[in-house]
Amino acid sequence: MTLCEYKPGLEGIPAAQSSVSYVDGQLGILEYRGIRIEELAEKSTFLETSYLLIWGVLPTKEELEAFEHEIRYHRRIKYRIRDMMKCFPESGHPMDALQASAAALGLFYSRRDLHNPAYIRGAVVRLLAKIPTMVAAFQLMRKGNDPVQPRDDLGYSANFLYMLNEQEPDPLTARIFDICLTLHAEHTMNASTFSSRVTASTLTDPYAVMASAVGTLGGPLHGGANEEVISMLEEIGSVENVRPFLDDRLERKAKIMGFGHRVYKVKDPRATILQYLVQQLFESFGHDKYYDIAVELEKAVEEKLGQKGIYPNVDFYSGLVYRKMGIPIDLFTPIFAIARVAGWLAHWKEQIEENRIYRPTQVYTGLHEASYIPIEQR
Numbered sequence: 575m576t577l578c579e580y581k582p583g584l585e586g587i588p589a590a591q592s593s594v595s596y597v598d599g600q601l602g603i604l605e606y607r608g609i610r611i612e613e614l615a616e617k618s619t620f621l622e623t624s625y626l627l628i629w630g631v632l633p634t635k636e637e638l639e640a641f642e643h644e645i646r647y648h649r650r651i652k653y654r655i656r657d658m659m660k661c662f663p664e665s666g667h668p669m670d671a672l673q674a675s676a677a678a679l680g681l682f683y684s685r686r687d688l689h690n691p692a693y694i695r696g697a698v699v700r701l702l703a704k705i706p707t708m709v710a711a712f713q714l715m716r717k718g719n720d721p722v723q724p725r726d727d728l729g730y731s732a733n734f735l736y737m738l739n740e741q742e743p744d745p746l747t748a749r750i751f752d753i754c755l756t757l758h759a760e761h762t763m764n765a766s767t768f769s770s771r772v773t774a775s776t777l778t779d780p781y782a783v784m785a786s787a788v789g790t791l792g793g794p795l796h797g798g799a800n801e802e803v804i805s806m807l808e809e810i811g812s813v814e815n816v817r818p819f820l821d822d823r824l825e826r827k828a829k830i831m832g833f834g835h836r837v838y839k840v841k842d843p844r845a846t847i848l849q850y851l852v853q854q855l856f857e858s859f860g861h862d863k864y865y866d867i868a869v870e871l872e873k874a875v876e877e878k879l880g881q882k883g884i885y886p887n888v889d890f891y892s893g894l895v896y897r898k899m900g901i902p903i904d905l906f907t908p909i910f911a912i913a914r915v916a917g918w919l920a921h922w923k924e925q926i927e928e929n930r931i932y933r934p935t936q937v938y939t940g941l942h943e944a945s946y947i948p949i950e951q952r
């Protein structure tokens with residue numbers, strides 16, 4: 575056996591063969607099943623893109639209608655899940671609530687049959703349908719309100735915003751939100767996707783797979799960064815303060831949230847699309863001074879760190895979009911999860927179709943033949 579060099583963070587080590595998505599980090603290209611993200615953002619919907627990611631092909635009109643219909647039918651959650659969520663502490667983070675509720679779905683849909691295409695489809699539909707309902711339900715219940723029932727006459731994104739705000743969104747907001755979900759749906763072998771594949775490789779149920787991926791997404795170096803971007807922009811407070819803030823941060827060797835990426839060494843193509851969406855929202859619903867701060871910060875970071883390949887990532891502008899929509903900051907990462915469920919499901923399906931359990935090795939750095947010291951002598 576050849577011994578290979580240990581790479582912290584497994585940088586550059588392939589962890590799977592996958593045909594789900596592709597990134598060229600030097601050219602700033604992202605494709606889902608070969609289709610450029612810019613084209614999907616413009617022409618597709620989140621559910622159509624999910625179908626593409628999971629089944630590998632664009633659906634026909636009839637296939638898409640059937641898929642949308644099934645998802646609409648499965649949006650409601652069981653009363654017992656709602657009652658369980660009611661017992662969650664309202665001060666808890668919505669990502670933790672989502673992780674617990676996603677795992678709990680496995681209790682209610684426990685018949686596991688990974689060789690049966692109908693089981694796979696049922697799990698895909700259930701997870702795509704119920705996760706937004708659970709995120710919205712926790713948001714209302716932690717405010718002391720009853721969850722709102724899904725509305726069958728509304729599309730996927732409009733219905734989520736309706737359940738969240740108890741008010742039907744205007745069509746532009748719903749469309750922009752849907753594009754945001756499309757942009758966040760999949761992104762090759764990132765930490766949460768790797769986590770989903772490792773869990774999937776044990777042939778456990780897909781609800782456990784999603785729960786492990788949600789837990790991984792929540793950290794501030796991954797999906798949690800979009801929350802921290804807003805806190806950082808609020809801390810900067812004014813365009814004049816951008817450069818002193820940046821200098822201070824860099825002097826302390828602190829990271830600038832929403833910048834940098836293991837793969838992209840240019841501006842993340844999703845950040846470019848999101849920036850355009852922020853501008854559209856501001857044109858229709860009024861300007862936000864934090865956008866000016868963000869643009870100035872992007873300029874300043876490019877001057878100081880551009881040569882290192884540090885540019886805005888997907889999290890930099892997404893928070894500004896959600897903030898303008900009135901969404902609370904701690905729901906930004908659960909919304910990322912709603913979108914990424916599509917990618918995790920695509921990887922789950924791909925993993926179990928040609929499975930081998932993940933069992934990497936390690937470089938042992940500990941002792942050998944150490945003696946046991948009795949407790950009274952320590």
Ligand code: ACO
Pocket residue numbers: 583764794795796797799828829830831832833834835836837879882884887888889
């Ligand atoms: N601000 C300042 N410097 C940075 C940043 C940043 N945001 N990101 C990377 N760098 C610097 C590092 O200090 C390091 O410099 P050095 O070589 O002089 O020591 C160099 O660039 C390489 O950085 P690493 O942290 O080693 O890169 P890695 O690939 O391990 O990490 C990560 C990538 C985690 C995204 C990192 O850029 C980061 O922490 N960014 C801020 C958090 C963030 O925005 N996360 C969201 C990522 S997108 C997503 O998960 C959806």
